[in-house]
Amino acid sequence: MRRKILKKSAHQSCGQPCFHRPPGLPFVEARSAADSQACYRPHAHAEWSIGTVDAGHSRFSVAGAEYRLGPGDLVLLPPGLVHACNPEERAAWSYRMLYLDAAWMRDFLAGSPAAAALAEQPWRIVGDAVAYRHFGDTFAAVNETTSANHFADCLGQLLTALAGQPLKTPATASVPAGIAAVRDWLDAHCDETIPLAELAAIAGLSRYQLIRRFVRHTGMTPHAYQLDRRIQRARRLLAAGAPICDTALAVGFADQSHFHRSFRERVAATPGQYGRRR
Incomplete structure (x- = not known):
């Protein structure tokens, strides 16, 4: 065909x-x-x-x-x-x-x-x-x-x-409760500065254990996960027409260059390209 x-x-x-x-x-x-x-x-x-x-x-x-x-x-x-x-x-x-x-x-x-x-x-x-x-x-x-x-x-x-297609991919493993709790906390507080020790306490793990297990079950470190959630929120704000500078501050970026770099690394587009309507 x-x-x-x-x-x-x-x-x-x-x-x-x-x-x-x-x-x-x-x-x-x-x-x-x-x-x-x-x-x-x-x-x-x-x-x-x-x-x-x-x-x-x-x-x-x-x-x-x-x-x-x-x-x-x-x-x-x-x-x-x-x-x-x-x-x-x-x-x-x-x-x-x-x-x-x-x-x-x-x-x-x-x-x-x-x-x-x-x-x-x-x-x-x-x-x-x-x-x-x-x-x-x-x-x-x-x-x-x-x-x-x-x-x-x-x-x-x-x-x-x-x-309806036969599966070519392995089943997704479940996420342990402690890691899920940290993930949920980061989802709710992604725009805040959260010490790693605080996240480790939520999971009931040492900081080293948390990083290893979080990567194993999510594919990224807690810090990378938090940045990713910030960019997800930024996408929604930009799509709604929010200015780039206001968006960066709203999602927790005090440094505009850091926001632009983080956005482009995860969206493969600049904030300006993403917010542009057609």
Whole structure:
């Protein structure tokens, strides 16, 4: 089956990311990049993420393993899962992403055929032409600013196709209570300065034990996790139109250059590029 790849839009220059947040679909954000060599640090999203490779190859790191993705491959990630997806060395790739609000997805999945499969194993890698076609239809529904019902129809078909594929990925291990408590505390207080000793006390571990176990179960250190949560919050503020300087201060960055660097490392775009509407 021949795959149809969406052409680069007039708003998207070579290698630069393009973001689209249609007013009629406030629970979804679309991202695309063509011929990009931008790289990400390990990071997570507050939303569900669905993405596909349109051209080139990338190295996808998640749950302590690395996978090589190529044209037509798709990934589905639940909120909070640490990962990184970067082009192969000295190469470029083209990709598209959809980010879906977690609360909206919870309601949308309730009672759906895909719900049970995704509850058993929410993250997965799929290489299937039918699923790729459904992704293209869903992505187009966002960028054409169609009705919410049409978007939901397309997304439902996509999720059913993704959930129906045989698993190629190991089951996700549960997180110990102490590590989960630290993670939840960082989620609630990401904009504050929190001593490592305080986090260790919450977990009932030494500082050294906390760092080792937190990395094992989340894929990043407590400090990196806190920075990642700050950037997630910054994305929401910028998407709502907040000024960059105000956003940096609101999420806990006193140094603007540190904010710009941390944002770009995790979003592969500058705050200005991300906040720009089209």
